[in-house]
Amino acid sequence: MPQKHITILGAGITGLTTALKLNSDPSAQYHITLIASHYPGDESIDYTSPKAGADWSPQATSSPADAEMREYDKNVVKDFAVLDLEKEDAAPEGAVMGVRCQTICLDVPQHLQYLLEKVREAGVNVIRSVVDVSHGLEGVVQDAKRIAMESTYAVQDSDVFALVNCTGLGARHFVGEEEAAKLFPIRGQTITVKGEAAMDRTYDDFPPISSSIDDENELTYVIPRPGSGTTIFGGCKQVGNWDPKVDEELNGRMVERIKKWRLAEELRTGKEGDFEVVSSQVGLRPGRKGGPRVEIEGKEKVDGVWVVHSYGHAGAGYQSSVGCSEKVAKIVNELARL
Ligand SMILES: Cc1cc2nc3c(=O)[nH]c(=O)nc-3n(C[C@H](O)[C@H](O)[C@H](O)COP(=O)(O)OP(=O)(O)OC[C@H]3O[C@@H](n4cnc5c(N)ncnc54)[C@H](O)[C@@H]3O)c2cc1C
Structure with a gap:
């Protein structure tokens, strides 16, 4: 046969x-x-x-509709806990929900x-x-x-x-x-910097950093790439945007937020406490x-x-x-x- x-x-x-x-x-x-x-x-x-972060991160929001999804998440990763934000010093102002867990990060x-x-x-x-x-x-x-x-x-x-x-x-x-x-693209943009961040962190749905900028499609994440000596900073989820070029202004906002919320202080090893940028790239998530x-x-x-x-x-x-x-x-x- x-x-x-x-x-x-x-x-x-x-x-x-x-x-x-x-x-x-x-x-x-x-x-x-x-x-x-x-x-x-x-x-x-x-x-x-090759453009992905990539980590496992919870997709459930604080909405009651996501209660079931939050239950699933507890069984996927270790030590999954919904945070009591009143007791969290590191929580950014105005945060409505936070979770902490052990997660998986990949050197993509x-x-x-x-x-x-x-x-x-x-x-x-x-x-x-x-x-x-x-x-x-x-x-x-x-x-x-x-x-x-x-x-x-x-x-x-x-x-x-x-x-x-x-x-x-x-x-x-x-x-x-x-x-x-x-089918549609969900455009993402990242910066690769030197050093491996101590923690993987994602902040989403935050208030705009300036009233003149529409940054509703932007989120902030720091994903260490284990073993590579680098970390990925992100990002955005721009639905329907096919533009392959790096938007430098967006990179500026990403770095500004990461500094403001002190998400990767251990990586500020460059001149005048800046991050040491290796590259920046755009990827299109395959939306459907x-x-x-x-x-x-x-x-x-x-x-x-x-x-x-x-x-x-x-x-x-x-x-x-x-x-x-x-x-x-x-x-x-x-x-x-x-
Ligand atoms: C910035 C960013 C961050 C992300 N972070 C995460 C994350 O943290 N966690 C996570 O799970 N996901 C993440 N993703 C999403 C993830 O990267 C995508 O879902 C995934 O890469 C899609 O993979 P794929 O193999 O389906 O498609 P692709 O990687 O695009 O592969 C398509 C393949 O098809 C081939 N192909 C297409 N047409 C033809 C043809 N006509 N002939 C021959 N070959 C063809 C291409 O050459 C390629 O090999 C992220 C994405 C981006 C952009």
Whole structure:
């Protein structure tokens, strides 16, 4: 019996985690080709994953509607506690809610490289190529098959039984008009500075620093990148903004708030107590109306291949990567048994 072959499109956090999950699934042995135009180490506005913070941070607000979500959060990380702000010296003026917990921070470039190494070690066929999106989803399926077959004699057309689409915002070019209209960027901008901050901190929904500036889409976070000797400062969540250029004025406001709230005093090792800036960058979180799409495409195969989507993970692609890859594996395993 020929091995079932799967093509996975995309080598961001979603594609790499999915490749590892499908490859390690003991219930089914797949042969996998991973195809992407960008890989760890590349820099492009079309490649979001290297631009992330990235940490796990609670998404629940003080709203009663989020009470259930706050309960879930308690089970995800250690020592999760809603703070009594009256007793917190460090709480900024006007704060309405705060939580403290042990969390996870990643050195994103290193983590992506690590996942890619694991994918290669696992025997996944890793190909750098742009998949032609000009003929819609069917064209994408055909082109991915062609790329897989040209890269290895082990794959015949009929062996390819599934394609997993992990192309982030790139999906908008081939998923059809109605679906593409649901996809939008949530622009983020960060500064990398020297040194590792002692704590990961996020402040959101604060009052404007000046009445002349609309900074409603801005938040402030400090995320150390363990082992890298650097820390990420952020940021913003600008819905619908595709601008790839760094906004220097926004950087100024980010640094001003971090200094004002004393969020990373230990990193002020530069001239006159400034931070030592290494770089600044823009990334586009893959937003989707209705949340991430992790599901099978329709009820029929496309050009003889089942298509399973996993895109639109917005600002939580790292947080949700393991859970989403498990869901994809479950769908693919069910399809393999048909
Ligand atoms: C500033 C910022 C901070 C963030 N912080 C966090 C955080 O703290 N925690 C968290 O969980 N998330 C965070 N995120 C969100 C997270 O980065 C994204 O959700 C995640 O990176 C999306 O990954 P992805 O693999 O789906 O897409 P991408 O990383 O964009 O990967 C898409 C892949 O598809 C490939 N591709 C697309 N089209 C084609 C084609 N036609 N042919 C071949 N290949 C193609 C690309 O080359 C690429 O390899 C942050 C994002 C930003 C911008």
